Amino acid sequence: MDKNLKRMATMHRMQVAGLELFYKNGYYNTSIDDILKSLSLSKGAFYYHFQSKEDFFVSIVQNLIVRKVYSMLIEPIEGKENPFPVIEKCFENALETAEHNDMDYGFILSNFISEFNRRNTVISNYLMDIYKVWEVNLITLLQKGKSDGYVDRHVDSEGVATYLISSYMGVRTLMVQGNCRNLRYKYMQQLRQYFNSLTQKEAVQ
Amino acid sequence: MDKNLKRMATMHRMQVAGLELFYKNGYYNTSIDDILKSLSLSKGAFYYHFQSKEDFFVSIVQNLIVRKVYSMLIEPIEGKENPFPVIEKCFENALETAEHNDMDYGFILSNFISEFNRRNTVISNYLMDIYKVWEVNLITLLQKGKSDGYVDRHVDSEGVATYLISSYMGVRTLMVQGNCRNLRYKYMQQLRQYFNSLTQKEAVQ
DNA sequence: TTTTTTACCGACTAAGTGGTCGGTAAAAAT
DNA sequence: ATTTTTACCGACCACTTAGTCGGTAAAAAA
Numbered sequence A, B: 001m002d003k004n005l006k007r008m009a010t011m012h013r014m015q016v017a018g019l020e021l022f023y024k025n026g027y028y029n030t031s032i033d034d035i036l037k038s039l040s041l042s043k044g045a046f047y048y049h050f051q052s053k054e055d056f057f058v059s060i061v062q063n064l065i066v067r068k069v070y071s072m073l074i075e076p077i078e079g080k081e082n083p084f085p086v087i088e089k090c091f092e093n094a095l096e097t098a099e100h101n102d103m104d105y106g107f108i109l110s111n112f113i114s115e116f117n118r119r120n121t122v123i124s125n126y127l128m129d130i131y132k133v134w135e136v137n138l139i140t141l142l143q144k145g146k147s148d149g150y151v152d153r154h155v156d157s158e159g160v161a162t163y164l165i166s167s168y169m170g171v172r173t174l175m176v177q178g179n180c181r182n183l184r185y186k187y188m189q190q191l192r193q194y195f196n197s198l199t200q201k202e203a204v205q
Numbered sequence C: 001t002t003t004t005t006t007a008c009c010g011a012c013t014a015a016g017t018g019g020t021c022g023g024t025a026a027a028a029a030t
Numbered sequence D: 001a002t003t004t005t006t007a008c009c010g011a012c013c014a015c016t017t018a019g020t021c022g023g024t025a026a027a028a029a030a
Helices: A002-025 A032-039 A043-049 A053-077 A083-099 A108-116 A121-147 A157-175 A180-196 B002-025 B032-039 B043-049 B053-077 B083-099 B108-116 B121-147 B157-175 B180-198
Strands: none
Touching (some): A002 A032, A002 A043, A002 A053, A053 A108, A083 A157, A108 B108, A121 A157, A157 B108, A180 B157, A180 B180, B002 B108, B053 B083, B053 B121, B083 B121, B108 B121, B108 B157, B121 B157
């Protein structure tokens, strides 16, 4: 097991550097040499650890991108009570993180979904899997919110999840152009407006 | 002027073929040779008409992409009366067109905004210009809707425009994976829900 | 101690890449 | 009738790309 440590460490370094450059420049616009140069490693090292550029990217999706989306968008809402304030806080926090990160090139998941769409189905499927987990989590939270009386009974949980994910992906795409603070503010205000229309109205006593 | 006809015709053929391939495979993943091969033209012809790959793409943005977005998303709402049904019909129509087009690779504008973000500022700016025109048009329509009594006076037109564009971009990104019909249905339902919460409520008589 | 495995080096290959340039046939201008 | 311009051809160039392969020093196993 000890021998695996070095192996894992090098692979991890490559994956981190790889994700950074792929995210920044796009997959097709980033060469393996670019990544290796940034690490002062050689072609030999790369092809010792990974079979191909595609195999390398898949490992990045499964190790790094999954975790990023999980920790930012899935875990913060998992098993919580009242869906709307939880989602609101989660999105607000995610947008604020993006805003203060000058290395932000858009929502990593939607960027790569766009880039690989119909160009590489293997990678596309791995990415769509992450999206589906996110969607299921949102739906579950909303359903629970319905039975707990937070969400209006007539609300279509799947529809709301779709609408939430759509708007989040879209606003993250718009945020790349700058003016993030203003975009986030306007987005969050409309999100609250939307949520308000979905909230279970208490009987006036 | 007659001499220009041939020139324009060839340039236009190149632009149309170029847009098709750039949209399908991405800009960085499409070579000029790919485009030329599809037209049985030579390098000489290309560099006779265009200065560079970038110059070529800019001409595509200004000639073809602008017009696509205009005819699909801007003209249908320009100067109309009641904003909500107009926008609703416009989005529904745009999503249905995408759905029935098996050559759909996502919303052309957001795809390219993502691809060129921080990689090519010249092209990014041309793309953002189109986005801004769309945004301004939506805002104008909403403002007019307020003074005409269709839109609640407390509504933030800019915020609504941002939220609308975000959600549209996002849902178009999601639609690439298939299951478009269902996505469109769910999206439109939530859009109506959202619009409903922004509608001027008539005083109960 | 000897052998084998691990983790890496870097030269190399074949297939592209964007872009250049000398040439040319047909049309237009003179 | 001659000259010039237009619109295109395709060989070529310097460079980049993903991927291969023979080698090797150090560590681990025998």
